[in-house]
Amino acid sequence: MxxxxxxxxxxxxxxxxxxxxxxxxxxxxxxxxxxxxxxxxxxxxxxxxxxxxxxxxxxxxxxxxxxxxxxxxxxxxxxxxxxxxxxxxxxxxxxxxxxxxxxxxxxxxxxxxxxxxxxxxxxxxxxxxxxxxxxxxxxxxxxLDDDAQATLRRLNAELSALSTEFSQKLLKDTNDSALLLGTAEELDGLSADAISAAATAASDAGHPGKYLLTLILPTAQPALESLTDRDVRRRLHEASVTRGARGNDADTLAVAVRMTALRAERAALLGFDTHAAAATDNQTAPSLEAIMDRMRELAAPAVRNARAEAAELEAEAGHAIEPWDWAYYAAKVRKAKFDVDLEALRPYFELERVLQDGVFYAAHRLYGLSFTERPDLAGYHPDVRVWEVFNEDGSGLGLFLGDFYTRDTKKGGAWMNSFVDQSRLEGTRAVVINNLNISMPGAGEPTLLSYDQVVTLFHEFGHALHGLFSDVTFPLFAGTSVPRDFVEYPSQVNEMWILWPEVIAHYARHHETGEALPQDVIDRLHAAGAWGEGFETTAYLGATLLDLAWHSLPAGTVIEDPLAFEAAALADAGVDFAPVPPRYRTSYFSHIFAGGYAASYYAYIWSEMLDADTVEWFKSSGGLTRENGDHFRRELLSRGNGIDPLEAFRRFRGRDAELQPLLVRRGLA
The missing domain is CATH 1.20.1050.40 (Endopeptidase. Chain P; domain 1)
Structure with a gap:
């Protein structure tokens, strides 16, 4: 063959x-x-x-x-x-x-x-x-001279091998750390479809008659919001935060320490004080100092808000809040304050409906796109689906692939990849894929999403649009080939359509009755939007500042105890609030040790400044209109890295981004 x-x-x-x-x-x-x-x-x-x-x-x-x-x-x-x-x-x-x-x-x-x-x-x-x-x-x-280049080659080769080792060890230990339970009673509080998915996962793993709670990549596990058994919550949380740090053959800590040392050595060879200085030298942020100042500026009010939220949770619980309690009691307080129960919304968020009548529908209304599934085109796994994407005039734009379900061979998290980049030089159009990690439902049962998974679906499709809309000559500049602290911006903007009136009315319907999600529930979702931002921002900044701490070490620094270093770094940054652990700990921080975000995890909130300002523009300019979509596509989404991304933003917005909308959104104003 x-x-x-x-x-x-x-x-x-x-x-x-x-x-x-x-x-x-x-x-x-x-x-x-x-x-x-x-x-x-x-x-x-x-x-x-x-x-x-x-x-x-x-x-x-x-x-x-x-x-x-x-x-x-x-x-x-x-x-x-x-x-x-x-x-x-x-x-x-x-x-x-x-x-x-x-x-x-x-x-x-x-x-x-x-x-x-x-x-x-x-x-x-x-x-x-x-x-x-x-x-x-x-x-x-x-x-560099010949000797320095020889050293550089050695460093790059070892770093490449170590990144692969980190990724593979983490995948193994994440699978091995899934929480196996013997009875359905231990899953009290979970929805029927979630219990069915846990039974299916256990059966697929060779444990018929039992229940397996698999782990997603971040620290916070979705089931913690609903499980009534506090000890099961504790065990699930501890399984999450000890991944890669259990002293077994899949322990990742030594790999992480070695990688940070090699990166520091390489940065010094290239004339930088630290890897963080090297990694941020070519981003949209003006300097590493500016990044550090902004993160510290946000940290103090974020932790203050998290402590205020914790006080409310403790009043509800009647005892001190541990990390495994937070999501459970946050749901109760949200219900009491805003009459919002996110778990009760799952029947309104069936995957196919959210995708077709939500994600695709918003893209149709805003950009004139249409989507035709192509079952004649195969993916790399039976779960992968393929759609052809068309412009409003009927011309082909590209292909969109969706790989939505979790499996043992897939790393955690969600992401977009490109199989073919758009290029006028090569005459190619984009072929992109979104990967998620949604639990496979039982046979014949619907795939019901959590609200967070709905957000992820819209977010990742924002990356897909960035790739599909690329209109550049040279492959080097295509689609998402932009600075790391800009690439999250288009995907974050796409999240704004989740609760947009015409969009949510179109997709949020009960999977059995077809009943639309009541407007008063949607109104309460809006009202509850800022609740929990203290937790979310503190957890995010914890991971961000941990990343920057690891990559601000000068060459030659020896770290004997990586977990002690982690604790000290969080304390030094002022984000060591025990009930709110960082979104990722060192041992499972795949973004920075196996994903290209080393010293760049700050990019999410840096991009969010552009996103929040853009959302204000859409709202003040008429919202979900073709005129607005065409302007955003023409001036920004199509540009790739063919012009300075911040110049593309200025051409779209008419000025530089302002910080205030982000501060308001995050409850930090």
Whole structure:
């Protein structure tokens, strides 16, 4: 059988031919891809013609097709469907990819040729491409001497291997830490569909007749809001916060410590004081100091609000609040203060209806999009579904894939990936996927979402829209290829449509009766919107400041006890409020040790400043209208990184973002 990666896919939109892909195709395709890419680069550097934009930059953008095709599929599968075979392959492939990237970015002949490319007369995106390539080569170490580059290669190779190790160990320990219960009585408080899902999970794991509460990636586990048995809540919480730190063969702490040390050493080699300084040097935030100042500015009022919330919870509970009590009593206080019971809303949030009549409907109203499911196009797993997305004029925009259910081979959390980037140069349109981790219901039962899962569905589709709407010439700038502290902004904006009157009236209907969610309930949801922001902001800032603490260590620092370091970092930052642990602890902080967010987890709240300001613009400009959608799409969502993202924001908004809307939203004004 021929290797399907060696030629561009002939499927619609160049969707990877998943039905033809086998594990044995990956290594030969990577081998061929590495060789092809290096040969193409040799052709660029060996040209006898003077360096020009066409024969250097355009040629470089066109290079590496085979490698790009196989890498996108393989590394998507390494987090979405990480079978034992894929994990074994990743251990071999990841260091070789790091080595190949160094072979490209440390290529002195290529760097020198890039520096010779004249920029006079180039259009805005082309001039930015030259600037971006030069910046990337310098940041990758192209100007270092041979000895320093050799050290850099060693560091990059080890970091790549360690990132894979962290990810695989965390997946194993997350699966192993799921809470197995023997009786349905221990699940008292959970809905019937949640109990059924726990029974299905236990049966699938080889424990028929029992119940398995699987873990999601963040500290807070959804079942804690409903479980009436306090000891079961405690056990579930402790299972969550001890993942990766249990001293077993899946312990991740030593890996995390080693990674932070290597990152610090690499940053020093590249001329930075710390990895945090290096990672934030090319973001939209003006400086690391500005980031730290903003996080500390938010921390004190956030913790103050969390303490006030805790006092209300203790009054309700009649005892001191432990971390495993918070969600349970917060639900009771929310019910008492606002008459809002989030668990009671689940029958109104059936997955298919929320997706079709909520997420897709909002995109139709705002941007004129329509969606047609394509069962003739296969995904990489039977759970994956494929939709073709059309513009209002009927032209094809791209493909959207959805992989919504959890499984043992999928890492926790939710994310968007791209299988094909839009590019006018290559004539390609976007193929993107959203991954969630929703529990599979029992056979024949509906998939009912929590309110948080509805938020996640809208959020991740905001990332998908950012990819689908890309309208750039060069692949390097496509879609979500923007600074880390900007990329969350479009996805956060898309959350605003969840409770928008025309949208929620269209999707929030009881899955059995078809009854619409009553307007008075929606009104109470709005009223309760700021309740709990003390907890949410404190938990988020705890993770953010922990990330920055790990990556502000100078080279040569030795951390003997990572958990003691974690506790001290939270205390030093003023976010060590015991009932509110950080959203992620070191041992399961996949974002920063296996996900590209090292020293960048601050990006969520930095992006939220733009988001909150944009929501105010939509509200003051008429809301869910085609005119507003077209303006947002044209000036911002379509731009990718083809222009400075903050300049794109200014063209959309007419000015820089203001902080006040965020402070009001978070209850910090």
């Amino acid at each position: 021929s290797n399907p990666f060696l030629e561009p896919s002939t499927l619609d939109y160049q969707l990877p031919p998943f039905a033809a892909i086998r594990d044995e195709h990956y290594l030969p395709a990577f081998d061929a891809g590495f060789a092809e890419h290096l040969a193409e680069i040799d052709s660029i550097t060996g040209s006898g013609e003077p360096a020009s934009f066409e024969n250097t930059l355009v040629a470089l953008e066109r290079a590496g097709g085979t490698l790009d095709r196989v890498a996108r599929v393989f590394f998507s599968n390494s987090v979405s469907h990480a079978t034992e075979a894929v994990q074994e392959l990743e251990q071999q492939i990841a260091p070789r990819v790091a080595e190949h990237e160094d072979n490209v970015l440390l290529n002195r002949a290529l760097f020198e040729r890039l520096r010779q490319v004249p920029v006079d007369g180039l259009d805005e995106e082309s001039a930015r491409l030259v600037e971006e390539y030069l910046r990337r080569f310098v940041r990758a170490g192209a100007e």
